Amino acid sequence: MGKTVNYQFKVLYVFLMFGVLCGHIGIVERYMPWIEIFSFYGFGIQLFLFISGYFYSSKYDSTPVSFLLKKIKTILIPYILWNLFYIVVELILKAAGFKFAGNFSAKTFISIFTRSPVSHFNSPSWFLMPFFIAEIFCSFERFLLSKVNNFAKEVLLLLFNFGIGMLSIHIAMQSYGAGGYYEGNYLQILRAAFMVPWFSFGYFYKTYLEKHDTLASTWYYLIVVLAAILYIFVNRNASSYFVVVMGGYENVVLPVITSFIGIALYLRLARDLTPVLGHVKVVNAIADNTFSIMTHHCFGYFIFSGIFILIAKLLPFLPEPDMEQFFSDSSYYYMPRLKGFPLLYIIFAFAFSIYLQKLVNYIKGCINKK
Numbered sequence: 001m002g003k004t005v006n007y008q009f010k011v012l013y014v015f016l017m018f019g020v021l022c023g024h025i026g027i028v029e030r031y032m033p034w035i036e037i038f039s040f041y042g043f044g045i046q047l048f049l050f051i052s053g054y055f056y057s058s059k060y061d062s063t064p065v066s067f068l069l070k071k072i073k074t075i076l077i078p079y080i081l082w083n084l085f086y087i088v089v090e091l092i093l094k095a096a097g098f099k100f101a102g103n104f105s106a107k108t109f110i111s112i113f114t115r116s117p118v119s120h121f122n123s124p125s126w127f128l129m130p131f132f133i134a135e136i137f138c139s140f141e142r143f144l145l146s147k148v149n150n151f152a153k154e155v156l157l158l159l160f161n162f163g164i165g166m167l168s169i170h171i172a173m174q175s176y177g178a179g180g181y182y183e184g185n186y187l188q189i190l191r192a193a194f195m196v197p198w199f200s201f202g203y204f205y206k207t208y209l210e211k212h213d214t215l216a217s218t219w220y221y222l223i224v225v226l227a228a229i230l231y232i233f234v235n236r237n238a239s240s241y242f243v244v245v246m247g248g249y250e251n252v253v254l255p256v257i258t259s260f261i262g263i264a265l266y267l268r269l270a271r272d273l274t275p276v277l278g279h280v281k282v283v284n285a286i287a288d289n290t291f292s293i294m295t296h297h298c299f300g301y302f303i304f305s306g307i308f309i310l311i312a313k314l315l316p317f318l319p320e321p322d323m324e325q326f327f328s329d330s331s332y333y334y335m336p337r338l339k340g341f342p343l344l345y346i347i348f349a350f351a352f353s354i355y356l357q358k359l360v361n362y363i364k365g366c367i368n369k370k
Contacts (some may be wrong), residue, residue, distance in 0.1 A: 053202025181247025
């Protein structure tokens with residue numbers, strides 16, 4: 001029998017990718033207007049972990065080393081290689097006169113494991129290391145209790161892991177700097193600890209809750225929206241939490257609440273839109289290339305910006321680009337005041353990331369044939 005495809009979660013991945021790409025070009029509020037109620041930055045990373053936990057297979061409960069080797073192959077090694085690739089890219093750009101590029105050393109390379117990627121171009125892949133740590137932690141945690149298979153074990157694991165996640169927030173809050181984010185030496189560990197409960201919750205949902213998730217959508221959305229409005233009434237705003245710097249937290253409870261609300265909304269939206277979007281080729285292409293999109297879309301933005309800067313130089317009716325900023329700021333994107341123009345960036349970044357992965361797959365295929 002062929003592998004069953006979960007199209008609901010493919011649609012869910014597309015929601016996530018669109019939110020990330022909008023956020024990284026500064027237009028999330030424009031194209032996700034419900035952000036004022038459901039802040040994407042309040043649950044985006046948690047939803048990634050939820051999806052990963054949902055697809056976790058219990059066969060690894062007794063073979064955590066197999067799970068570790070799988071994740072080394074699919075996450076850790078590609079993460080290291082793409083960091084090396086973008087270091088080379090920036091060195092080339094530095095030679096071409098780009099002032100922001102090429103400031104690397106052995107110490108900065110080590111930071112890809114302890115903090116974040118050293119290149120802006122793949123900076124959104126910062127989450128891969130703590131993601132890797134969180135998954136491996138949960139796998140070995142489950143191995144220690146693999147002889148016990150019952151509902152009570154899963155509840156205890158879930159509660160324990162939420163305790164770990166809330167503890168990570170508490171520790172981060174004790175070391176906030178003037179900017180309102182964590183400035184200690186354990187950033188990567190705290191990120192991973194924050195992610196752990198959402199991986200567990202994804203597995204728990206699939207195993208015990210999904211079969212009971214049958215409430216009619218009208219009532220479901222009403223409850224979720226009322227919960228969000230109540231949250232905003234109590235908290236005065238829709239909170240944004242930046243896991244990348246472990247900042248923005250007011251206390252250890254509110255991030256959990258806003259995460260549940262956001263996951264609940266997007267999970268049902270994906271289910272309801274699956275009959276319409278589930279079999280669309282573009283949707284499946286995006287869902288099947290999330291690693292590549294997360295890693296490469298900022299470089300895609302940079303390339304697209306460069307292309308339009310060249311076009312602007314040829315077409316006098318377009319606004320003059322700021323060349324000084326383009327050569328000194330890796331996040332400068334040429335943005336003429338044309339309605340919907342930012343969407344062109346997003347479309348290009350999706351296409352660039354997907355076709356780059358196709359190129360990588362082709363190269364790997366050629367190597368394997370030899």
